[in-house]
Amino acid sequence: MVYTAAVSGASGYAGGEVLRLLANHPHVEVGAITGHSNVGQRLGELQPHLHPLADKVLTETTAEALAGHDVVFLALPHGASGELAAQLGEEVVVIDAAADHRLESAQAWEKFYSSKHQGTWPYGLPELPGQRHKLTGATRIAVPGCYPTTIMLGLAPALAAGLVQPEDVVVVAATGTSGAGKSLKPHLLGSEVMGGMSPYGVGGVHRHTPEIEQGLSWAAGTEVQVSFTPTLAPMPRGILATSTAKLVPGTTEAQLREAFAAHYDAEPFVHLLPEGQWPATKQVIGSNHVTIQLAVDAHAGRAIIVSASDNLTKGTAGGAVQSMNLALGLEETTGLNLLGVSP
Ligand SMILES: NC(=O)C1=CN([C@@H]2O[C@H](COP(=O)(O)OP(=O)(O)OC[C@H]3O[C@@H](n4cnc5c(N)ncnc54)[C@H](OP(=O)(O)O)[C@@H]3O)[C@@H](O)[C@H]2O)C=CC1
Numbered sequence: 162m163v164y165t166a167a168v169s170g171a172s173g174y175a176g177g178e179v180l181r182l183l184a185n186h187p188h189v190e191v192g193a194i195t196g197h198s199n200v201g202q203r204l205g206e207l208q209p210h211l212h213p214l215a216d217k218v219l220t221e222t223t224a225e226a227l228a229g230h231d232v233v234f235l236a237l238p239h240g241a242s243g244e245l246a247a248q249l250g251e252e253v254v255v256i257d258a259a260a261d262h263r264l265e266s267a268q269a270w271e272k273f274y275s276s277k278h279q280g281t282w283p284y285g286l287p288e289l290p291g292q293r294h295k296l297t298g299a300t301r302i303a304v305p306g307c308y309p310t311t312i313m314l315g316l317a318p319a320l321a322a323g324l325v326q327p328e329d330v331v332v333v334a335a336t337g338t339s340g341a342g343k344s345l346k347p348h349l350l351g352s353e354v355m356g357g358m359s360p361y362g363v364g365g366v367h368r369h370t371p372e373i374e375q376g377l378s379w380a381a382g383t384e385v386q387v388s389f390t391p392t393l394a395p396m397p398r399g400i401l402a403t404s405t406a407k408l409v410p411g412t413t414e415a416q417l418r419e420a421f422a423a424h425y426d427a428e429p430f431v432h433l434l435p436e437g438q439w440p441a442t443k444q445v446i447g448s449n450h451v452t453i454q455l456a457v458d459a460h461a462g463r464a465i466i467v468s469a470s471d472n473l474t475k476g477t478a479g480g481a482v483q484s485m486n487l488a489l490g491l492e493e494t495t496g497l498n499l500l501g502v503s504p
């Protein structure tokens with residue numbers, strides 16, 4: 162069986178990565194590809210690494226252009242994505258990389274996105290407790306943000322097992338520049354980014370904070386409070402998140418390791434590394450993997466959990482294709498790479 166898929170935002174980073182994965186997917190044929198300022202351009206000029214699709218031309222991003230496909234990937238800025246999604250037929254499977262339908266709380270949405278809440282879709286992170294069955298056969302899926310994917314997968318097993326306290330979770334994470342998209346921004350110029358690191362969105366104001374709290378609260382079965390600080394690192398791709406949480410007194414490292422093993426042993430894309438090995442972005446670049454390692458800081462009474470992902474693969478497009486596979490009833494791993502490209 163071959164399904165047709167349209168990809169909007171095909172000139173951008175997320176859309177480009179969706180196309181890279183679909184070009185190798187045995188059950189998908191790429192149909193319409195759409196853009197905004199790059200309409201009329203050949204894909205080969207915009208995404209030269211996608212040579213099998215080079216002669217496809219970007220058309221205007223409209224509901225009409227996306228109609229007639231089995232699957233539509235939305236890889237557009239939030240807002241534009243929500244507006245378009247509302248015009249798509251109910252029968253088509255819509256996989257949205259943007260944030261418009263991720264948050265259940267209208268209050269949190271309005272606070273962090275300053276626009277009207279559009280409702281919630283099944284959340285495309287099957288490894289989070291309780292989510293996989295909602296994705297099977299779904300026709301609307303909201304793909305998580307890249308930081309939330311990496312951070313929630315690192316913390317969920319500890320919270321679900323009740324081994325860390327839910328009200329004192331602290332996360333500092335570094336991301337590569339592609340997380341900010343392909344459009345020109347002065348703070349992303351090579352001369353600003355190369356050779357140094359800098360924080361941004363400090364003080365609980367980053368819009369991924371409510372998304373991380375939402376997913377971790379689902380996992381914990383109680384409200385989780387997170388202090389999240391993102392930083393920008395001089396690399397094109399990758400996220401490395403260091404999460405710490407106060408241990409429930411008496412919790413041992415062995416108990417934590419058991420909880421992670423129970424959670425992830427059967428998961429193809431999430432791995433607790435062997436003791437002594439630590440996650441590094443280079444090991445996961447280009448793959449749909451999230452790698453995790455943990456330690457107990459007995460002095461501080463905290464669990465330290467480090468997780469790594471490729472923000473464009475598992476953090477966006479890989480998560481999107483994994484979600485599509487579930488929606489269509491395909492093997493979840495189809496078309497997805499299990500190996501990184503290190504070094
Ligand atoms: N980059 C990442 O790591 C992640 C991204 N996401 C989400 O994926 C989405 C795309 O992000 P990303 O690819 O990084 O961004 P880019 O800036 O790289 O790409 C944006 C794409 O959207 C198109 N576009 C811009 N404005 C409009 C509009 N008003 N109407 C229709 N199309 C428009 C652009 O077309 P053109 O170039 O032709 O103007 C381009 O194809 C965003 O919602 C982002 O939050 C989610 C997780 C991680």
Ligand SMILES: CC(=O)N[C@@H](CCC(=O)OP(=O)(O)O)C(=O)O
Pocket residue numbers: 258259260305306307308336337338339340341369391393
């Ligand atoms: C470096 C950088 O700016 N990264 C972006 C990552 C956000 C993202 O890609 O996800 P959403 O889909 O939730 O917007 C940021 O911190 O906003």
